[in-house]
Amino acid sequence: MNCAKTLKSCGENFSLGVQYLSKPWMSRKQENHKAMGEIGENEEEVKLVGAWFSPYVHRVTWVLKLKGIQYEYVEEKINSKSSLLLDCNPVHKKVPVLLHHGKPIAESLFIIEYIDETWKQNPILPTDPYDRAMARYWAPYIDQMILEGSKRALYVEGEQLKKEIKKVSEAMEVLEGMLKGKKYFGGERLGFLDIAFGWIAIWLEAIDQVAGVRFLDSHKYPLIHKWKNKFREIDVVKDSLFPMEKLVCFFKKYSQYSKLKLSEATK
Ligand SMILES: N[C@@H](CCC(=O)N[C@@H](CS)C(=O)NCC(=O)O)C(=O)O
Known part of the structure; x- marks a missing residue:
C-alpha cells in the first residue's frame, strides 16, 4: 500500500x-x-x-x-x-x-x-500441527484476497470493481464457513486467525463506507457479524481503537490519490 x-x-x-x-x-x-x-x-x-x-x-x-x-x-x-x-x-x-x-x-x-x-504466555498459534498448518495457510490468503482486494475497491471502477467485489465476496464466504459451530476462528478461544482477520471487524467497515460497497453484509454473513461484535469488545482491541471517522478520512484521501494515479497511468 x-x-x-x-x-x-x-x-x-x-x-x-x-x-x-x-x-x-x-x-x-x-x-x-x-x-x-x-x-x-x-x-x-x-x-x-x-x-x-x-x-x-x-x-x-x-x-x-x-x-x-x-x-x-x-x-x-x-x-x-x-x-x-x-x-x-x-x-x-x-x-x-x-x-x-x-x-x-x-x-x-x-x-x-x-x-x-x-513469550509463551497466552499462546496465539494452535498447538495441534494440522490446525497450525491451516492457520498459516489461511492468514496470508485472506490478506491477499480480502485486505488487498477490498483496498483496490477504493479506486478501481467498472468491470474491474465488479471483479474485486466478486473475489472479496468469495473469500468472505470461505470465512463464514470457517466460523460454523465455532465462537472464534481459533475455536473456543481467540487465536492466530482471529488476530490475523481482526482488521475485518474494524477496517472493512470504513472501506465499505468509502467505497460504497457492502463487503460486511450482516445478512449474508451472520457468523462474521457476530464474531465482529465479539472481537471489538476484547479489551486490547477496544484499548487501541481509534475513532472510525479518522479511518474514513484516511481512506477517502487514499481513494482520491489512488484514482488520480490510476488515471495518470492509463493516459
Ligand atoms: N505483508 C506486510 C504488509 C505491510 C504493509 O503493507 N504496510 C504498509 C502500511 S499499511 C506500508 O508500510 N506501506 C509503505 C509503502 O508501501 O511504502 C505485513 O504483513 O506486514
Whole structure:
C-alpha cells in the first residue's frame, strides 16, 4: 500500500499512532505473570515501528498486549521514511517492524509467530500441527484476497470493481464457513486467525463506507457479524481503537490519490 501522499493530506493524524498504539497495557492476570517471573525483564527491549492506520501494525500490537509485553512504539512517517525503518526493512520498506534486542523482524504474520515462540504466555498459534498448518495457510490468503482486494475497491471502477467485489465476496464466504459451530476462528478461544482477520471487524467497515460497497453484509454473513461484535469488545482491541471517522478520512484521501494515479497511468 503506498500511503505516502495519502498521509501527507491526512497529516494531522500522525500523532494518533502514538496515542492509540503505545498505551501501556497490562491486565491484573499479566501483572501476576510478571510477579511470578513468567514475563521476563527483556520486554523493555522490544520496539515496534508502525503507523496508526495500518491493520498489519495493529495485529502485532494486539498480540503484544494480549501477552502483556512492554514495548516502545515508534510512529513512522510513511511519506518520509526514517533511516530506522529503511535499515530494518530494506527489502519491503514497510511497517510493522519489530525490534527485539535490536534485531529486526518484518512482516506482521512472521512477527506474531516470533512473539508467540519467544513469550509463551497466552499462546496465539494452535498447538495441534494440522490446525497450525491451516492457520498459516489461511492468514496470508485472506490478506491477499480480502485486505488487498477490498483496498483496490477504493479506486478501481467498472468491470474491474465488479471483479474485486466478486473475489472479496468469495473469500468472505470461505470465512463464514470457517466460523460454523465455532465462537472464534481459533475455536473456543481467540487465536492466530482471529488476530490475523481482526482488521475485518474494524477496517472493512470504513472501506465499505468509502467505497460504497457492502463487503460486511450482516445478512449474508451472520457468523462474521457476530464474531465482529465479539472481537471489538476484547479489551486490547477496544484499548487501541481509534475513532472510525479518522479511518474514513484516511481512506477517502487514499481513494482520491489512488484514482488520480490510476488515471495518470492509463493516459
Ligand atoms: N505483508 C506486510 C504488509 C505491510 C504493509 O503493507 N504496510 C504498509 C502500511 S499499511 C506500508 O508500510 N506501506 C509503505 C509503502 O508501501 O511504502 C505485513 O504483513 O506486514
